[in-house]
Amino acid sequence: MTILLLLVPVAVFLGFAGLAAFLWALRSGQFEDAERQGWRVLIDDDDPD
Amino acid sequence: MIAALASIGRNAQAPYSDLLATESDAAGHDLLVALSVAGFAMMNVMLLSVSVWSGAEASTREFLHWVSAAIALPAVAFSARSFFRAGLRALRSGQLNMDVPIAVAIALAAGMSLYETAYGGQHAYFDAALSLTFFLLLGRYLDHRTRLAARSAAKELSALEASTAVRLTDDKDEIVDAEDLKPGDRVRVAPGMRLPVDGVVETEIGDLDRSHLTGEALPETIRAGDLVESGAMVLTAPLIIRATAVGADTSLRSMAEMVSAAEAGRAKYATLADRAAKIYAPAVHILALAAFLYWMLATGDTRNAVSVAVAVLIITCPCALALAAPAVATAAAGALFRQGLLLKRGDALERLAEVDTVVFDKTGTLTSGEPRLVARPDDEALALAAALAQASAHPFSKAIRRAAEVNSLSLPKLSDLKELPGSGVQATWSGKLVRLGSTEWTDASERNGAAAWLQIGLDQPVKFDFEETLRAGVLPLVAGLLADGIDVKIMTGDAKTAALKIADQLGIADVRSDLKPEDKVEHLTNLKNEGRRVLMIGDGLNDAAALNTAHVSIAPASALDCARAASDIVLLGDDLRPVISAMKTSRAAQRRIIENFSIAIGYNLIAVPIALVGAATPLIAVLAMSLSSISVSLNAIRGVR
Numbered sequence: 001m002t003i004l005l006l007l008v009p010v011a012v013f014l015g016f017a018g019l020a021a022f023l024w025a026l027r028s029g030q031f032e033d034a035e036r037q038g039w040r041v042l043i044d045d046d047d048p049d
Numbered sequence: 050m051i052a053a054l055a056s057i058g059r060n061a062q063a064p065y066s067d068l069l070a071t072e073s074d075a076a077g078h079d080l081l082v083a084l085s086v087a088g089f090a091m092m093n094v095m096l097l098s099v100s101v102w103s104g105a106e107a108s109t110r111e112f113l114h115w116v117s118a119a120i121a122l123p124a125v126a127f128s129a130r131s132f133f134r135a136g137l138r139a140l141r142s143g144q145l146n147m148d149v150p151i152a153v154a155i156a157l158a159a160g161m162s163l164y165e166t167a168y169g170g171q172h173a174y175f176d177a178a179l180s181l182t183f184f185l186l187l188g189r190y191l192d193h194r195t196r197l198a199a200r201s202a203a204k205e206l207s208a209l210e211a212s213t214a215v216r217l218t219d220d221k222d223e224i225v226d227a228e229d230l231k232p233g234d235r236v237r238v239a240p241g242m243r244l245p246v247d248g249v250v251e252t253e254i255g256d257l258d259r260s261h262l263t264g265e266a267l268p269e270t271i272r273a274g275d276l277v278e279s280g281a282m283v284l285t286a287p288l289i290i291r292a293t294a295v296g297a298d299t300s301l302r303s304m305a306e307m308v309s310a311a312e313a314g315r316a317k318y319a320t321l322a323d324r325a326a327k328i329y330a331p332a333v334h335i336l337a338l339a340a341f342l343y344w345m346l347a348t349g350d351t352r353n354a355v356s357v358a359v360a361v362l363i364i365t366c367p368c369a370l371a372l373a374a375p376a377v378a379t380a381a382a383g384a385l386f387r388q389g390l391l392l393k394r395g396d397a398l399e400r401l402a403e404v405d406t407v408v409f410d411k412t413g414t415l416t417s418g419e420p421r422l423v424a425r426p427d428d429e430a431l432a433l434a435a436a437l438a439q440a441s442a443h444p445f446s447k448a449i450r451r452a453a454e455v456n457s458l459s460l461p462k463l464s465d466l467k468e469l470p471g472s473g474v475q476a477t478w479s480g481k482l483v484r485l486g487s488t489e490w491t492d493a494s495e496r497n498g499a500a501a502w503l504q505i506g507l508d509q510p511v512k513f514d515f516e517e518t519l520r521a522g523v524l525p526l527v528a529g530l531l532a533d534g535i536d537v538k539i540m541t542g543d544a545k546t547a548a549l550k551i552a553d554q555l556g557i558a559d560v561r562s563d564l565k566p567e568d569k570v571e572h573l574t575n576l577k578n579e580g581r582r583v584l585m586i587g588d589g590l591n592d593a594a595a596l597n598t599a600h601v602s603i604a605p606a607s608a609l610d611c612a613r614a615a616s617d618i619v620l621l622g623d624d625l626r627p628v629i630s631a632m633k634t635s636r637a638a639q640r641r642i643i644e645n646f647s648i649a650i651g652y653n654l655i656a657v658p659i660a661l662v663g664a665a666t667p668l669i670a671v672l673a674m675s676l677s678s679i680s681v682s683l684n685a686i687r688g689v690r
Contacts, residue, residue, distance in 0.1 A: 004100075004109065008116055011096055015120075019089040026081055 083128040084186040090124035091179040098176045114166040114173050121175035129155050129182045147326040150333045154362035161359050177363045177671045184678045188372035191379045211245035230295045238283045247294035250275045254471040256284040261590035263542035270471035286470040311597035320396050322374035337361045340661050360665040364656045364673050373645035376685035381638035389627040397617035400601035401635040403582045410587035411541035416517040422452045424514035434503045436460040437474045437485040445501045481506040522626030527555045529629040540569050542591050569595035588612050645681040652677035
């Protein structure tokens with residue numbers, strides 16, 4: 001059963017890695033307003049260059 | 050892009066730059082963080098639990114329990130803090146809401162698991178505590194998503210207030226703050242500006258857009274001595290006005306007050322889930338308490354009695370209420386969006402399902418607000434009229450220009466083109482005076498309101514007849530509503546003849562005309578007191594208070610910002626037809642929510658007796674809860690039509 005001493009920390013670490021990845025995605029704004037990006041193509045730019 | 054589409058005859062609307070604006074949604078962000086922490090912790094603890102369930106013995110089990118505790122306790126403390134806080138607040142005010150059984154169940158499950166772990170017990174509920182938190186947060190997040198930030202219509206209205214004014218004194222004109230004006234002051238208002246005060250007109254003649262009061266797009270001719278209201282827009286020529294009411298006494302301000310009173314007076318609507326929770330929460334508590342007392346008295350084993358009570362609380366936890374209703378609302382909101390309606394308030398869907406009366410505003414809602422040329426003279430006269438119409442922004446002029454464009458006529462050259470307030474446009478064309486304007490001005494023989502006349506030299510004037518165009522989809526919408534047995538009414542600020550004409554075309558019997566904004570509110574309040582659930586569809590400033598008063602309200606895409614802010618649902622397109630499918634969707638969603646409650650109750654009927662007799666292991670409790678949560682969620686997203 002000593003294998004648990006290795007496997008459990010590995011599992012917990014992977015869990016934390018997943019959580020960290022999700023939090024990073026959240027913080028970089030990937031879940032904010034998924035709707036607007038699709039509409040944005042229709043809205044005129046104020047200053048077309 | 051909108052201009053380009055308009056040039057090929059397609060009416061486009063900007064897709065809600067206001068509603069789509071990226072506001073930093075702090076609450077949603079926090080919910081997502083809590084949800085993700087609960088979710089990842091749940092996955093880990095469940096994996097550890099699988100080892101326990103598959104038969105870990107003594108010291109191994111204890112080790113696994115401690116690891117679970119190390120993950121679960123901080124995660125629960127972090128993720129479920131909003132439930133604890135809300136539950137505590139409810140208890141402090143002496144109420145039982147949905148948060149109380151949730152908080153109690155999570156806290157008890159975590160606390161008892163810790164106790165069991167410390168004393169080397171067999172069963173720990175860490176995974177249950179976490180999955181409860183996860184599912185409930187998911188419901189909370191979906192619920193949050195259906196609620197777009199509601200903006201205040203009263204604030205939009207105050208944006209119409211002119212902040213500065215030009216005051217005329219004996220020796221000079223000075224620019225002052227509108228707030229500093231006093232009754233008796235004379236102010237000059239240039240074309241395109243809104244009146245800062247209520248007052249009496251001193252200029253001989255002018256044109257005024259009073260659509261904020263009447264909803265009517267056609268300008269009105271006003272003469273010296275007429276009373277005018279603040280917020281009306283001056284057209285054609287500048288007006289000089291002697292103020293009679295200023296600042297807080299103006300009609301615009303009192304209208305804004307009426308709108309905000311209607312906003313504040315809107316009773317908080319108890320959704321199906323709220324009403325169910327009122328019965329459910331006490332029932333669950335009594336059941337768990339009874340189970341605890343029974344086992345306590347029967348066996349004297351506190352540990353076992355607590356364990357049974359926790360199992361009951363976990364199994365009965367209102368996942369179906371907290372998750373199923375928001376999941377259905379989210380699915381239905383998505384379906385409505387594809388049909389072309391944007392839900393602005395979360396409970397609008399349930400309100401819509403109860404509607405038995407529909408009240409329409411006329412101009413801008415049933416009709417497009419743009420008159421259409423129906424009878425016209427030959428091409429030469431039309432081309433000449435269109436050339437004259439270039440000098441005017443009157444809706445009739447625009448209609449004439451559009452008609453000329455559609456027939457691709459080339460316009461003749463004119464000189465001395467000028468617009469005369471209250472009358473029309475005149476110019477010189479190949480040596481002759483040509484005039485396009487009102488019936489009175491052109492000495493037309495016929496006395497008929499909604500027409501413009503073209504007079505060349507001293508010839509007999511020729512007539513241009515206009516008609517209001519019905520908005521796309523209005524006919525099938527009204528026919529569909531009547532077929533569904535729904536009462537349809539029109540309430541308009543326009544005159545009776547115009548209102549009756551439209552009502553006849555649509556087959557609507559109940560028409561109220563010449564209504565001021567406060568009259569609309571009064572009529573709607575009367576209907577409400579009769580016990581009717583009214584859907585108000587309107588687009589103008591004069592509808593804002595009425596939209597807030599009605600049980601539920603819809604504004605078309607072309608509506609003014611203020612009306613869109615006041616309404617619960619905004620149509621995304623020009624066509625009104627989606628309203629009818631929206632009502633069907635909302636009723637289907639209502640049925641689906643009730644269906645989900647039944648499923649959840651069914652699960653409870655099977656699992657609660659097992660828990661009560663003390664046979665529920667953590668495995669059974671978690672399975673029952675997760676199965677019911679998953680099946681109601683799947684049922685919720687199974688295409689709502």
